Amino acid sequence: MRTIKILMGLACLVAVVGIGFIAWTVLGRDPIHFAKGPRVTLAAYTGPSVTGAPPDLAHADLVMRGEYLTRAADCQACHTTDGGVPFAGGRAFKLPFGTLFSPNITPDQATGIGAWSDAEFLRAVHKGVGRGGKPLYPAFPYAAYTLLTDDDVLAIKAYLFSVKPIHAVAPENTLVFPFNQRLLMTVWSAMFDADTRFEPVADRAPEWNRGAYLVEAAGHCGECHSPRNLFQAIDNRKKFAGAVADGWRAYNISSDKPTGIGSWSEAQLASYLTNGHAAGRGSPAGPMREAVDMSLAHLTPGDVKAVVAYLRTVPPIADPALPATLAGPAPASAAKGPDGNPHGKALFAGACASCHDWTGSGALTANATLTGARAVNDPSAVNVVQMILTGNHDLVGKTQAYMPAFGPAYTDLEVADLANYVTARFGTAGRPIGPADVARFRQLR
Amino acid sequence: MQTLHINGDTHQLDVPADMPLLWVLRDVLKMTGTKFGCGIAQCGACTVQLDGKPARSCMLPVGSLGDQAVTTIEAIGATPEGARIQKAWLKAEVVQCGYCQSGQIMSATALLKAVPKPADADIDAAMAGNICRCGTYIRIREAIKQAAQS
Known part of the structure; x- marks a missing residue:
C-alpha cells in the first residue's frame, strides 16, 4: 500500500514537473515579452498606425501595398528555387529528419493558391492550416505571421494573385516517421502559435x-x-x-x-x-x-x-562562442602574418588577395572588406567555409557585390586550408578545421 | 559624370558610377592594352595600377576611384620600374602568346616599386593572381629578378 502511494506520488511529481516544463516552454513564445509594458489592441493604440504599408504608400493601390508587405515578410526567399520563377516554390529545406519543399504560391488554380478563398489564406498564414485542413509545417513561419493583421495578409494575397500563375508542383517531402505525421503539427501549433494579432506596447513610441x-x-x-x-x-x-x-x-x-x-x-x-x-x-x-x-x-x-x-532595445545576451574583440587589419605585406599554412596562403594569394587585399580592407570595393566582419572572427569558421563554397552575389544589383563560388573547383582540403588561413590572418583563429568539416558543410547544401 | 585620372590625363566621362574601369578603358577610351580575361578578378589580365598598387579593373567600379591615379600598360614604360621591367621582359623573352602579359607587367612593376629586391616568396605572393596559360611563370620570375638587379 505504502509502495503504491510512493509510486503515485512520484508519478504526480513527474507529471507536475513535465507540465511545468512544457508550460514554461510555451510561455517563452511571446516575441516582445521583454518589453514588459502594457499591451493594447491595435484599435485601442493611439498614434499613427504601426501596421500596414508605410505612409509613403498611403495612396498606392492594394496590390502595390501588398507587394511591399510581401517583401517585408520575405515570402520570395523561401518560395523560390535558386534561379527559379519567384513564388513558384520547390526550394528544398534540408532538416536532420528529412527534406521539406516549399509550395507554389503563384495563383495557378491547380498547383498554386489560385483557388484559395480569403478565409483559407488567412487560416494558413495565421494558424498554419492549409487548404482542406492540412496542417502545415512550421518551416512556414506562421507563428510569426500570426501577428500580421487580416488586412495585411489579404494585401499580400492580392499581390500574390497579381503575379503570373505558374504550373509547378513541388517535390514530395521526404520526412521520416514520426515527423511525416502532419497531425502532430496541430499539437505544435496549439503550443507555439499564439494565433493572436500584433498588440502594441502602449508606453512605447509608434516607431x-x-x-x-x-x-x-x-x-x-x-x-x-x-x-x-x-x-x-x-x-x-x-x-x-x-x-x-x-x-x-x-x-x-x-x-x-x-x-x-x-x-x-x-x-x-x-x-x-x-x-x-x-x-x-x-x-x-x-x-x-x-x-x-x-x-x-x-x-x-x-x-x-x-x-x-x-x-x-532587445536585451543583451552574450554569445560565449564568439570573441569579445574583433581583430584589426592584417599586415599589408604578404610576407607578414600567419606562418605554418603555406598551402592556405598560396590559395589566398592566387584567388583571394586581388579583391580582399592582404590587409583584408578590400582592394577594389568596400564590399570585399574582411576586417571587422563577424564571420572571420568566428572561431568555428562556419560562415567563412560557406562563403568559400558558395560565393556571394548581390541579387538585386544594388552594390555589384560579387564573389565566385569556389566549392565546385576546390577539394575539401583546399577549402579547409584556405578557411584556416583566412581566420588566422583576419580574425580570431580557433581550432583549425579539416577536410571532414568541409565535407559536412557541403552535405548541408 | 565621372572624373578619371588616367596616365596623367584627366577625363570627364559620362559613364555610370557602377561601370567597371576596364569597360571604360577599352570601350569608351579605346585603350585596349588592358585585357579582359575572366571578368571576376581571378586571372589578372585586366590589372592596372591605382596610385601604384595593382588592381583588377574588371571588378572595379569607376565611381569608387575618387582621386586615385590610374596607370595602365600604355604608360607604365614611362615609370622607372616599368622601363626596367619591360627591358628585362624583352631580354628574358618572357612573352609567348602575350594575352596576359600587360597584367603580368603591371603586377610585376608594382611589386618592384614596393619591394625593390623581391625574394621568391615575395614574387609568388605578388604574382599568384596573374595566370598565364602558356606557362611563362619561370621566365616571369627570372625577368623580375633581372629587373631588380638592373
Whole structure:
C-alpha cells in the first residue's frame, strides 16, 4: 500500500514537473515579452498606425501595398528555387529528419493558391492550416505571421494573385516517421502559435511598435537569429542570441556589445540592412544576403529606422562562442602574418588577395572588406567555409557585390586550408578545421 | 559624370558610377592594352595600377576611384620600374602568346616599386593572381629578378 502511494506520488511529481516544463516552454513564445509594458489592441493604440504599408504608400493601390508587405515578410526567399520563377516554390529545406519543399504560391488554380478563398489564406498564414485542413509545417513561419493583421495578409494575397500563375508542383517531402505525421503539427501549433494579432506596447513610441511589427510579424528575424527549444520552436528567452540556419551561423543580433550588435551605430545597421554592406562590419552573405536583397533593401527609410530602433532595445545576451574583440587589419605585406599554412596562403594569394587585399580592407570595393566582419572572427569558421563554397552575389544589383563560388573547383582540403588561413590572418583563429568539416558543410547544401 | 585620372590625363566621362574601369578603358577610351580575361578578378589580365598598387579593373567600379591615379600598360614604360621591367621582359623573352602579359607587367612593376629586391616568396605572393596559360611563370620570375638587379 505504502509502495503504491510512493509510486503515485512520484508519478504526480513527474507529471507536475513535465507540465511545468512544457508550460514554461510555451510561455517563452511571446516575441516582445521583454518589453514588459502594457499591451493594447491595435484599435485601442493611439498614434499613427504601426501596421500596414508605410505612409509613403498611403495612396498606392492594394496590390502595390501588398507587394511591399510581401517583401517585408520575405515570402520570395523561401518560395523560390535558386534561379527559379519567384513564388513558384520547390526550394528544398534540408532538416536532420528529412527534406521539406516549399509550395507554389503563384495563383495557378491547380498547383498554386489560385483557388484559395480569403478565409483559407488567412487560416494558413495565421494558424498554419492549409487548404482542406492540412496542417502545415512550421518551416512556414506562421507563428510569426500570426501577428500580421487580416488586412495585411489579404494585401499580400492580392499581390500574390497579381503575379503570373505558374504550373509547378513541388517535390514530395521526404520526412521520416514520426515527423511525416502532419497531425502532430496541430499539437505544435496549439503550443507555439499564439494565433493572436500584433498588440502594441502602449508606453512605447509608434516607431518602436512599427519596428516590432516589421521584425516580429513580417520579417520573422527570430526564425534564424534566435535559438530554438526542445520542440524546435523559437526560444524568446534567448531572443536573437544567434543560431545556425541553413548551414550558416545567423549571428547574435541582441544588443550585446561584444558579441551582438550593441556596438554598431544606427548608420551601420541601416546600411547593412539596406545596402548590403556596413563600413567596418562586413557584408551579408548566404541566407542574410537573400533577406537583404529580397526584403530589407526594399523597405522605406522610415521603416528601416523603425527596425533599427526596435532591434536596439532587445536585451543583451552574450554569445560565449564568439570573441569579445574583433581583430584589426592584417599586415599589408604578404610576407607578414600567419606562418605554418603555406598551402592556405598560396590559395589566398592566387584567388583571394586581388579583391580582399592582404590587409583584408578590400582592394577594389568596400564590399570585399574582411576586417571587422563577424564571420572571420568566428572561431568555428562556419560562415567563412560557406562563403568559400558558395560565393556571394548581390541579387538585386544594388552594390555589384560579387564573389565566385569556389566549392565546385576546390577539394575539401583546399577549402579547409584556405578557411584556416583566412581566420588566422583576419580574425580570431580557433581550432583549425579539416577536410571532414568541409565535407559536412557541403552535405548541408 | 565621372572624373578619371588616367596616365596623367584627366577625363570627364559620362559613364555610370557602377561601370567597371576596364569597360571604360577599352570601350569608351579605346585603350585596349588592358585585357579582359575572366571578368571576376581571378586571372589578372585586366590589372592596372591605382596610385601604384595593382588592381583588377574588371571588378572595379569607376565611381569608387575618387582621386586615385590610374596607370595602365600604355604608360607604365614611362615609370622607372616599368622601363626596367619591360627591358628585362624583352631580354628574358618572357612573352609567348602575350594575352596576359600587360597584367603580368603591371603586377610585376608594382611589386618592384614596393619591394625593390623581391625574394621568391615575395614574387609568388605578388604574382599568384596573374595566370598565364602558356606557362611563362619561370621566365616571369627570372625577368623580375633581372629587373631588380638592373
